[in-house]
Amino acid sequence: MLAPTPQGVTPERRAVQFKLANGMDAVVIPDHRAPVVTHMVWYRVGAADGPSHRSGLAHFLEHLMFKSTEKIADGAFPKIVMELGGQLNAFTSQDVTVYHERIAKEHLGQMMAMEADRMVNLRLTEEEVATERNVIIEERASRYDNSPNARLSEQMNAALYLAHPYRLPVIGWAHDIAQLSREDALSFYKRYYAPNNAILVVAGDVTPDEVRDLAVASYGKIPANPAVASRDRAKEPPHEVARRITLQDKRVANATFQRSYLTPSYATAESGAALALSLLMVIVGDGATGRLFRRLVVEDKVAAGASGGYFGGGFDSGIIQMQAVALPNRDLGDVEAAVDAVLDEVRENGVTELELNRAKRSLRAAYTFESDEQEKLAERYGRALSVGRTISEIEGWPAAISQVTTDDVKAAALTHLDIRRSVTGHLLPEITNARSAQPRQVSAP
């Protein structure tokens, strides 16, 4: 069933990139360990590209893409894929909308034909749209309205950006979702879904030539849409003050601290700052060896858990996030003070060579482990290419990580752990009066 292969994959693999005549980009990452492929189409359009009074539109369209075309009946798309033994899904982020299938390699051509078909031939009835809108209202309830932590994150996100559309939730505000119409979806679709706004990513048991032939025969037949505009989004003004948010909810068990900083991303950072931020946040926030965990959980014993990370994949900016869950008898003020002590220390004194080398090993190993999973491998390329990064940047990442110095990390901490560009969130159990009541409520069974 699985063909062993002499050449196989290595983490240093070279993906092959080409462009179709209509402007569609393509990248092929051969992985011959199993006779399967991962097929993805990445549209360079996401939630942040929709009109600000129609939050959730890109995600709404993603759902509707599973409705009908001339060739594919309503709801048949997933059934066809699954009957062939495939798996499929789609996701929407602020910057991209992505459709993907994993399937036996002999069905790759059909997947491309179907994906190409729905790139331009979608048709929607009012009834389909109305039903799917209810599905999304339920999705929002599951993901956000039922979860205090998710609601705090949503509110913090809305406060972090002063002007940029990243402030709007990808799924949309509830009142916006309720207003989304068939016309909204179709006009967005016609404006942004075109081969010259898409990237084909195929990883698996195929050669670049095979993929090129199949792509020319499917996606290659769709004309480019010259009306596709480059991304034009509101820019952030200078951030002058830190913001603070408190959410109280009776379904909160332990008081929780969160902090977000607006930072550059890999796509926007100058001279390796994003690499330094990646390493900084491994050292500060990654698991039980992170400085946050060591200080808050092991030494000060103010928190049950503490962690943080850098998310540098955005088109317009990146973000540093950290969180800590207070122990039942500890005040969030103590937790926040301990977090700030850790951050002040790293800003002042930087990190050690030992910490830096450990963090480098950890990130390079993560890259290798990621290479073992075909779907993640494909995603690695899609994510980076869709925000304008290059194959050589992607494949040179482990080597570039190795070059970062302790000075780079200290400089990144000094520049980017800037409280004025941050939001601090407190999630508290609901209380009727004194804040002293809050911790005890938590420990009750």
Added chain:
Amino acid sequence: MKIETIKSPGGIDAWLVEEHAVPMLALRFAFDGGSMQDPVGKEGTANFLAQMLLEGAGELTATAFQDRVKDLALRIGFRSGRDALFGNIEVLTESRAEAASLLRLALMEPRFDADAVARTRQRLKVGIARAAREPDKVAAAEWDAVAFAGHPYARPIVGTLASVDAVMADDMEFYRRRAFCKRTLKVTAVGDVTAEELGQLLDEVFGDLPDDTQLPVPGAVGVLPAGRRSIIEMDVPQSVAVFGMTALARKDPDYMASVVLNFIGGGGSFSSRLMEEVRVKRGLTYGVSTSIVPMRCASILKGSVATRNHLIGTSLEVIGAEFAKMAAGDIGEDEVAKAKSAIIGSYPLAFDASAKIANQLLGLRLDGFGPEYVANRNAMVAAVTLADVKRVAAELLRPENLIVTVVGKPSLGAEHVAPQASASAA
């Protein structure tokens, strides 16, 4: 893919898939036991122990141990299931020897230092307190409590706030000595390692374990209390329902027919009947799905759905009606053919990464199958007939078999309404 069954010089056997394309090894193993063997009043012991295996061993304190894990860039973890305690490790080839020593230390000489125990206890209790306020977790726990009343499966794997407080270092060490032995150890390995190298690694890691600790064999669950519906009130906009019934044992001759049936009903994602009826046609939920969970002492078919409070009753009615139709024989030849095609065609997708392969193979070992299962499995699916599926549907999907738990503020007839307090104390 070639599965080798190897035996180490010291006599420990393992399944191995050599794959040298990526310079890493994925190792999976399990010991019989799991949370089912937790002492009464000390529920959560196995889960607690699994956490403590990463909190210091031998000369290494928790901090030193975790630094070592990071230095070696290991992915290592332990967790308790109902029937077994699992370990997993992913390691780059360059660090394999050091990783083996560390793993041996974790399994054979965990320290249980007081501060590490206290820290871990706090973390576990935070998780328990949080889960007690999440409707999906509460619904799932309540379902187990109702369905398995009187059997250890009724108890939460993570324990309760009170039971975790009762678990001491001695309890975990006692559990470790009772459950970790060669007789019940099952190992699978995938990656950049030869049979000889793996044999050495197995002896180093597991060679000092006792042969057999005579862990008692658990009793079967017996008949589930069918037809129960319980509702726990929680002030959330969307109710979560967990529903399920008894299913066929893993080695039942009709097991594959039940897999096909489940795929048609609720297992087949976007192509399942429940997804079609509840989500696509009616917009009542973001997701509804079912799965078959074969365990050592019971096998169940279980699903969940989340719908806003005022409509959850409709979702449950639609699900019940769909089960009833299938039980009555309303299943098409075409549906069975498509489900079989999907189940057969998607099998290779479970084998496209080292860790996934190792997981698949460990599952087969725990279920008592040999490596030939992988080659034979699709033929077993292909042999399932419409009559088989209808027979199994008539047996399993009778509406009166259903056990349903709902958490939220649902608008539906309430046979049994418990206040929220009892949910968090459960």
